[in-house]
Amino acid sequence: MELNLDSEVLKAYGYAKENIKITQIGTGLINRTYLLSPLSEKKKYILQNINTSVFKSPQAIANNLRSIADYLTFTYPEYLFIKPVSTTNSEEMAHIHHEYWRMLPFVPNTVSLDVLADPKQAYEAAKQFGKLSRLLNDFDAKTLQPTIPGFHDLGLRYEQFALALSQAEETLKDEAKAQIEDALAHKYILDYYTSYSHRTDFPDRVMHHDTKISNVLLDTETYGGICVIDLDTIMPGKFISDLGDMMRTYLCAFSENETDLDKIKIRLPYFEAMIKGYLSEMKSILTETEKELILFSGKYIIYMQALRFLTDFLSGNKYYPISYPTQNLDRTRNQFKLLHEIAANEKELQDIIEENLV
Template sequence: MELNIDENILKAYGYNFEAVALHQIGSGHINRTYLLSTHSDEKYILQNINTQVFKDPFTIANNIKLVEDYLKSNFPDYLFPAPIAALNGELMFQYQNEYWRLLPFVKNTIAFDTLSDTKQAYEASKQFGKLSRLLNNFDTSTLKPTIPSFHDLGWRYEQFTFALSKSTNELKERANHEIQTALHHHFIIDYYYSYEHNRDFPNRVMHHDTKISNVLLKEENFEGVCVIDLDTLMPGKFISDLGDMMRTYLCAFSENETDLNKIKIRLDYFKATIKGYLSEMKGSLTETEKGLILFSGKYIVYMQALRFLTDYLSGNTYYPISYSLQNLDRAKNQFKLLNELFENEKILQGIIEECL
């Protein structure tokens, strides 16, 4: 495989091609990631930042540094795999309009692309909850958005209605059922707005991308070790993290599954996720937040359905696809998952009350 890395990037961290071995790793679609191994068996993660997604990579570096300094001062034993400074002291090395960083490699750990055990769901949600708990008193106003409006459902709805107004009749006809479903669920946005400025619904430091592959677990017993992929560490509501866990942990199949009969909520995974998260965050969540736990899943799933539908109506310009209707199929998938949250509301709310 052609690695396409200039030696000056290695030299920025005190290495050269003779001193290291490089292998491309990771399943992420955003950044290019490499395992860097030295001859003395030290390992690091070398990563190239995607500037199409992250317009200002130094905002990422600054946010992570502020959080790292806070954690070092207040919770020095917490494992927070922040970038290692280059020889010039910078946490992000810029070379020929590309941005690179070096990260520590955490030994004897594993990251999964899919969940196969409720313990993995429990341990992952516990780790994201732990990070939120430790940052409970952090001043979120010091952080800047790395992707502006990333989880702003109102803005995502505006994008959808704009795409709808510009789309072709053919695309609109094919997606008519999903368009009507999207319009019908606008009440989710209204419900969110009724709480948005409530003092009991604070901004927190959120990870914003809590899929299972962004948690490291011990290889031997799947115990949680730490959270990784901190690019979207920025201010947000607790629903961003917990809602994204519900979206990605509860169903056995991803958004690419086209058999909608398979899109069901695994109640044992739901319980494990809520239990793990609340094992850390129960004492930090406000009463308002506790009342919005199930809503967090509806919010994020609806938003993702809108994003897929918007991309389909726009001619598939954002998400990579392998066939022309894939984003429409993904939207159908997410609307089915959203429906499952509503259909099972009493059972799910009962599990939440039990965990609280």
């Protein structure tokens, strides 16, 4: 879809409507994304409008990316880190009419997938996310600002669920009775995490926090991993955020919107490929506590996402977009089924992990 943008946005980067082609691209739910093709250049660019209802401090994103880019340029200059293009005023973002815009270089001969179609793709994606964390192992994560405070804080998400449950209409609680029971029964996951959270060998690291397959660029021909993209959520966190989110989104062939729960199954070849890819980069730096919690990371993130969908349903569907009234409840059922599938396959999954830790 070709369209026009505010000329002031283009002007901030030295372009005019007359000398650039603009196409809206991407399937992300947060930021609006455009491909810019200057008529007088061979290079192309990605332009994104930052969603300030989600990212309330866009400057925190800019500061984080600048710090990481400076570090990687100095320590690993060969690594492809997608650094924002400066405006004509040498700023990381353009602030136009109360909106924030960011321009990034377009990486040619790459593809961003919406759906995994082969275990090799899971391997390459997991390897890229692991590589970024490994390269930033000596970077001080405490210098980064949270771009979404509490994003993967399971304690916070449980508190939000408990509050929504206490305030929900009786009809909604009746409809979600089985899922509420599931949520309460799995609180042990939060308790288990809390028992580990203060260990000295469970460090905060630089985490991406949104490791779905579409946030990795792969080579268009070989599907080899090229680099990680969509870095708005890069901030301090535990390793379980990235690995757990990969488990949540890579292991089943169907997304959280699938309502036929018989289809929600663990794909063991994808799990094995993902673990091999991630540990090929991270095995050397993971602590003993982190190694203990590899499979738990999937339980943590899946449970957290189930709570978030259930909380939204009980609160009247205020956060996640829905196409029918009970969609968030269906998403909750989906995520709890995935959590149960991990439990049902736990021995085999743990065996795969142990084999790749040797």
